[in-house]
Amino acid sequence: MGVPTRLCKRESRGDVRLLWQVQSRVIRPFGRVDLVSRGPVAENPGDLCDWVTRWPHWHDGRPFLLNADGIPASALRDGGFWPLMTPATVALLPLAPPPAQRANLKQKWRNRLNRAQQMDMAVRQQELTPDHWLLSAETRHAKTKGYKGLPPAFCAIYAAANPGEAIVYEALHQDRPVAAALILRHGRMTTWQIGHITEEGRRLNAMNLVLWEAVTDCWRRGHDMLDLGILNAQDAPGLTHFKLGLGADAHCLGGTWVHLPCLAPVARVLPLALCS
Structure with a gap:
């Protein structure tokens, strides 16, 4: 999507112990700001806390945003990170x-x-194409409901860059599509990126059938986890109930944190209750 990225890793005896991707943007008045989202990824969870103390070795001191996953709040606070958003x-x-x-x-x-x-x-099921009706339906639905997510163009770009890894599962009733879900495949994980259902599809419980077929197909292809996205019981209670009804576990992420050299000394003495 035109954002500069770089892949970083830490190795030990030829094995990759930690892996994370850095995105960079220029944001005035701060200049370049780096972001690590849902990372780093580690085989051994104990390496994550070690990463908090070592990351300055590869970073140049610019503002650094971290969308942490699996790192305790206490470790981030002690590392000089300031909490911005709750998990x-x-x-x-x-x-x-x-x-x-x-x-x-x-x-x-x-x-x-x-x-x-x-x-x-x-x-x-079929590979996603740029003109698939699901993308235009998602655009209309987002505009009607007023929510913002990754633009449908991202899905089209992902499909072009990763052939066979962006699959649409589509329910047909009397040869008409009544529900569809886009599943993105990446390693052992998969992600439910977009879903859309018509009024007729709701009457037929079509999304239950679509998700069931997607889940069983992903398992047959060797995947072991499906990310169903954010749970928002306040604004979307029905969707939250649907996801949990599928048997999903609620997994709390680590929140969003920022590291600025000028703030780090103050961050280290914040009460832990303000960091959770």
Whole structure:
């Protein structure tokens, strides 16, 4: 999307211990600001706290934003990071063989899936194309509801850069699409990026069928986790209930933090209650 990025890693005896991606933007009056989002990633969680003390070795002292995941608030505070935003909570669904996955569904979710499977619907999957109706439907829906997320253009670019890794699962009723979900594949993880359902699709519980087909297909392809996105019970209680009904776990992220040399000494003495 035109944002300069660089991939950083720390190795030990030829093995990669830590991996993180840095995005950089010029923001006035600060100049260049670096961002690490949902990182760093480590095989050993203990390496994350060690990273907090060592990251200045590769950084040049510019303003640094960290969207932390898995690093305790106390370690970030002691490292001179100042809390900006409280942690968000995401829904993470561990993938399993279909019998175990079905047993993990909440009862109401399973009942709706059973009804959907008895309807005259078929689910097809295809690689995302720039002109797919799901992208324009997402644009209209975002404008109507007034929310902001990654633009649909991001999904089209991702699909072009990663052939076969952006898949649309689409429910058809009487040859008409009534629901669809875009799943992005990346390593062992997958992400539910976009979903859309029509009024007819709601009556048919079509999204339950779409997500079920996506989940089982991702498992068959060797993935072990599906990120269903942010849980927002206040503004989207229905969607939150839907995600948790699929059997997802609520995973609290680490919030957003900033490191500025001038603020670091004050940050280190903040009460921990203000950092959680």
